[in-house]
Amino acid sequence: MNSREWMEKADKYIMRNYGRYPIVAARGKGCRLWDADGKEYLDFLAGIAVNNLGHCHPRVVEALRKQAGELIHCSNLYHIPPQIELAELLCENSFADKAFFCNSGAEANEAAIKLARKYSREKYGPERFEIITASESFHGRTMATLSATGQEKIQRFFDPLLHGFTHVPYNDAEALEKAVTSRTCAVMLEPIQGESGVNVPSADYFREIRRICDRHSVLLIFDEVQVGMGRTGHLFAYEHFGVEPDIMTLAKALAGGAPIGAMLTRDEFASAFTPGSHGSTFGGNPLVTAAAVAAVQVIAEEGFLRRVLEMGNYLRDRLGELKGRYPFITEVRGIGLMVGMGLSIPGADIIRKGHERGLLLNCTHDTVLRFVPPLVVTREEIDEMMMILDGILVEI
Incomplete structure (x- = not known):
């Protein structure tokens, strides 16, 4: 079935205690997720900090x-x-x-x-x-x-x-x-x-x-x-x-x-x-x-956690660059690969546009973008996320 058919069936049978986005998750690998129509997403939510090793770690x-x-x-x-x-x-x-x-x-x-x-x-x-x-x-x-x-x-x-x-x-x-x-x-x-x-x-x-x-x-x-x-x-x-x-x-x-x-x-x-x-x-x-x-x-393997710190520092540094360009970004904070970007505007539209462009993020507390990617995220994937996010923010 395609995404539309799955969502119609969900609407019929699943309780509405979640405000679900129009995305039907079909498979994942590493920091990538694909929907039922084959669209690829870069996942910087990781099931809300669940998939720390990425999707389907071997x-x-x-x-x-x-x-x-x-x-x-x-x-x-x-x-x-x-x-x-x-x-x-x-x-x-x-x-x-x-x-x-x-x-x-x-x-x-x-x-x-x-x-x-x-x-x-x-x-x-x-x-x-x-x-x-x-x-x-x-x-x-x-x-x-x-x-x-x-x-x-x-x-x-x-x-x-x-x-x-x-x-x-x-x-x-x-x-x-x-x-x-x-x-x-x-x-x-x-x-x-x-x-x-x-x-x-x-x-x-x-x-x-x-x-x-x-x-x-x-x-x-x-x-x-x-x-x-x-x-x-x-x-x-x-x-x-x-x-x-x-x-x-x-x-x-x-x-x-x-x-x-x-x-x-x-x-x-x-x-x-x-x-x-x-x-x-x-x-x-x-x-x-x-x-x-x-x-x-x-x-627990040697070097894994050190790399998390390195990628976390890199992510915060890159997000800090955006803060210098967009006045509605109030703060970038976090430790390791748990990072929040405070906004002076609601973040819901940023999340929606991210989905349209193949990026999965989360907005918590209405005005904080939450970045919790898999801990195996690469520098190149952070750069890819930044390119998508920058393209969204410049339109605001």
Whole structure:
């Protein structure tokens, strides 16, 4: 079927909770995506920071193919070798001692919320259950993670939200400490806020947050769902800021495009999860963890992350050139290959024109163009993107 026929069928059968663009994704390779009519797109969205290794990375594809022929699913009542191997890879390359696997970022954040509450209840009593998060944060769309999210526009119509979440301004350590009470069990933050416009905190923000959490015996949770797995030029974003969380959540890019979520923590806190306290039917299944092992191994190879930093610097430098030419560009910010371009005008028309010219970008928070290309993007592909984008901006 062609794109028009697919979209007609989607309109008949698919719920309209997404405002979908008129693009029917048919296949992908590296930083390229093709629609059902054969039109080629340069992909600088990567499934919203999911396809960090590009579309259909050969080692991820081979891992999926091999595992699918051996064992696709079995219960977590049994030991699963690729799940164990993935847990080892993540723990040996991070602050953590233990891993829990699920299916998405929202599920990983749910697990972190539950662990923080259970650990704190058992150590300090039932009144210690509140969690502080940031305004303009995004932690998911389940009821708990929606309550944790600091954006009223996506909470609308879902009242009553869960009790026990307080939102404070991002990048304001003083405001956060003032919000801590005897009922606070955890602070949950994104190292870089993605959905609200690629907001990068000041250099000392997280060091001060770590001190506040230690001073008040409060757990520090880092939501690295979007920024983890090499996106910042470090395997995990917390490494960039020189602090370690107590709990960290991952998803998106962890399995090279396959659906997975993970929560990592230290032994002291992991012990609060006992048999029956939490679980997931499909979490950590053989198929997706085999893909994740392959993806993590690629990202951890020598030179990979150094190249991400180099390409990120090059991308920001090139975008900075546009800022000097177009007065409606207010700022270029980001770390590694997570970059935002602030605008003084709405960005929706730029995205639409990009699609017409074969470029996939994203506009978040209405006025921020978000650049999260695959981490395997080349200098030549960045130049190609710049040529298309410049051609769009000059018409505004």
